Amino acid sequence: MKPIIAPSVLASDFANLQTEVEMLNESQADWLHIDIMDGRFVPNISFGFPVLQAIQRHAKKPLDVHLMIVEPELYIEQFREAGAEIISVHLEACNHLHRTIQQIKTTGAKAGIALNPHTSVQLLDDVIADVDLVCLMSVNPGFGGQKFIENTYRKIEALKNLIIARNSKALIEIDGGVNQQNAPLLLEKGADALVAGSFVFNSTDPLQTIANLKNQA
Numbered sequence: 628m629k630p631i632i633a634p635s636v637l638a639s640d641f642a643n644l645q646t647e648v649e650m651l652n653e654s655q656a657d658w659l660h661i662d663i664m665d666g667r668f669v670p671n672i673s674f675g676f677p678v679l680q681a682i683q684r685h686a687k688k689p690l691d692v693h694l695m696i697v698e699p700e701l702y703i704e705q706f707r708e709a710g711a712e713i714i715s716v717h718l719e720a721c722n723h724l725h726r727t728i729q730q731i732k733t734t735g736a737k738a739g740i741a742l743n744p745h746t747s748v749q750l751l752d753d754v755i756a757d758v759d760l761v762c763l764m765s766v767n768p769g770f771g772g773q774k775f776i777e778n779t780y781r782k783i784e785a786l787k788n789l790i791i792a793r794n795s796k797a798l799i800e801i802d803g804g805v806n807q808q809n810a811p812l813l814l815e816k817g818a819d820a821l822v823a824g825s826f827v828f829n830s831t832d833p834l835q836t837i838a839n840l841k842n843q844a
């Protein structure tokens with residue numbers, strides 16, 4: 628099975644966002660990964676609803692929205708209305724994670740949970756059957772272009788075992804520092820979806836880079 632490829636718009640040229648989204652439409656990307664940062668959950672601010680709506684106007688692929696914000700439950704419906712098809716909240720940002728998962732599903736979006744590098748996948752034991760996606764952060768969230776954390780491989784294996792044990796259909800998404808070198812082992816360990824920001828947008832030929840990620844052995 629070929630992996631789901633989700634280029635992160637965070638690394639694109641915001642001054643030419645329409646062109647960048649059209650390039651992704653033409654590419655072999657499956658989803659557009661949208662990083663929302665609030666300056667509180669993470670020490671960086673990215674963009675909010677107006678930019679997301681602008682992306683949605685041009686995008687022909689599902690928007691995979693990664694919320695790096697505190698109190699995400701306050702904004703779920705608004706993100707759905709702005710075009711999110713997958714909404715991932717951070718476990719570390721949710722006091723009532725089960726309720727927030729149900730809230731996301733009620734909007735009709737797919738529900739994802741993102742985990743920081745230090746957060747054990749075992750904490751998902753009681754909700755894994757309810758979620759559509761788990762986003763394993765392979766860098767500390769907040770910035771693109773960081774170095775991949777090797778412990779991620781071990782976490783994928785543990786998460787895969789949990790998914791099987793709980794009869795869950797959750798997809799495993801890897802986010803941060805993904806490139807052509809680490810992608811094969813990530814897939815071998817059980818990753819279903821790869822997010823790639825700087826590796827795609829800093830390359831000389833983003834279309835080819837996306838195709839290479841999609842079609843590796």
Ligand SMILES: O=C(CO)[C@H](O)[C@H](O)COP(=O)(O)O
Nearest residue numbers: 768769771772803804824825
């Ligand atoms: O969630 C994120 C950062 O918090 C981004 O999705 C991630 O960093 C992708 O960028 P890159 O591929 O450049 O690491």
Ligand SMILES: [Fe+2]
Nearest residue numbers: 662693802822
């Ligand atoms: Fe992300």
